[in-house]
Amino acid sequence: MQTRNKAPLRPSTWFARAALPALLAxxxxxxxxxxxxxxxxxxxxDEAPGASGPQxxxxxxxxxxxxxxxxxxxxxxxxxxxxxAGGARETAEYETVSxxxxxHAESVRVTFDPKVVTLGRILQVYFSVAHDPTQLNRQGPDSxxxxxxxxxxxxxxxxxxxxxxxxxxxxxxxxxRPIVTRVDPLTGFYPAEAYHQDYATLHPHQPYxxxxxxxxxxxxQRIFPDSYQSAPVLVGSAQxxx
Numbered sequence: 571m572q573t574r575n576k577a578p579l580r581p582s583t584w585f586a587r588a589a590l591p592a593l594l595a596x597x598x599x600x601x602x603x604x605x606x607x608x609x610x611x612x613x614x615x616d617e618a619p620g621a622s623g624p625q626x627x628x629x630x631x632x633x634x635x636x637x638x639x640x641x642x643x644x645x646x647x648x649x650x651x652x653x654x655a656g657g658a659r660e661t662a663e664y665e666t667v668s669x670x671x672x673x674h675a676e677s678v679r680v681t682f683d684p685k686v687v688t689l690g691r692i693l694q695v696y697f698s699v700a701h702d703p704t705q706l707n708r709q710g711p712d713s714x715x716x717x718x719x720x721x722x723x724x725x726x727x728x729x730x731x732x733x734x735x736x737x738x739x740x741x742x743x744x745x746x747r748p749i750v751t752r753v754d755p756l757t758g759f760y761p762a763e764a765y766h767q768d769y770a771t772l773h774p775h776q777p778y779x780x781x782x783x784x785x786x787x788x789x790x791q792r793i794f795p796d797s798y799q800s801a802p803v804l805v806g807s808a809q810x811x812x
Contacts, residue, residue: 607789610698610744613735616690617727624648625684627692628655628722628759630675631701632709636783637678639770640700640790642802646687651679651805652769653761655722662760670714677722679759689728691797693721693735697749699789704747710782719749722756729753767805 634652641650657674
């Protein structure tokens with residue numbers, strides 16, 4: 571079931587002049603009502619720091635707007651692209667994926683510098699801030715398999731780190747419910763339409779973003795202050811610089 575239309579929204583003059591100030595005034599209350607972050611320990615098993623060359627991992631955790639927004643503010647991330655993973659190239663299109671019948675999940679390809687941030691820290695942020703890994707085929711107000719929790723791994727090392735971390739968190743009973751995050755092989759990643767990229771940054775006052783996603787970025791800054799960067803790494807900026 572699709573619970574909302576995520577077509578790009580353009581605030582009306584009335585909204586900008588009347589509703590927006592009211593929304594900004596209640597943002598602290600919205601943050602308190604949104605899904606809270608869960609502080610989780612770092613993985614006991616991680617890759618060795620300082621590996622050479624960029625690496626990437628594809629993460630699904632509900633609507634890609636918020637997941638992308640979080641990782642764009644994580645130091646060491648060089649790019650975070652919203653897209654689709656888990657299905658065929660032919661069905662990697664928003665309206666089709668939104669039917670929940672393509673096998674795709676809304677995902678984010680996180681490219682990072684392992685000299686600055688490890689895969690283990692990426693996953694620690696993913697499990698604690700970016701989404702709730704105990705929700706099956708849904709996330710917050712959105713339901714359907716396209717909003718499932720999943721890690722798409724590119725090699726055996728990524729799989730081992732992810733699976734051992736999930737086992738560690740479950741054994742420690744960090745969450746009140748079991749983790750339902752799937753660890754699947756990455757068979758392809760397909761970038762989403764341009765209007766989905768950098769959405770949380772470009773539309774911070776859209777009610778969905780203000781309620782569901784800005785608190786995630788605030789939690790990143792609060793829980794991981796040493797890893798937080800105030801200026802997000804935007805897809806649009808990277809493309810403009812080519």
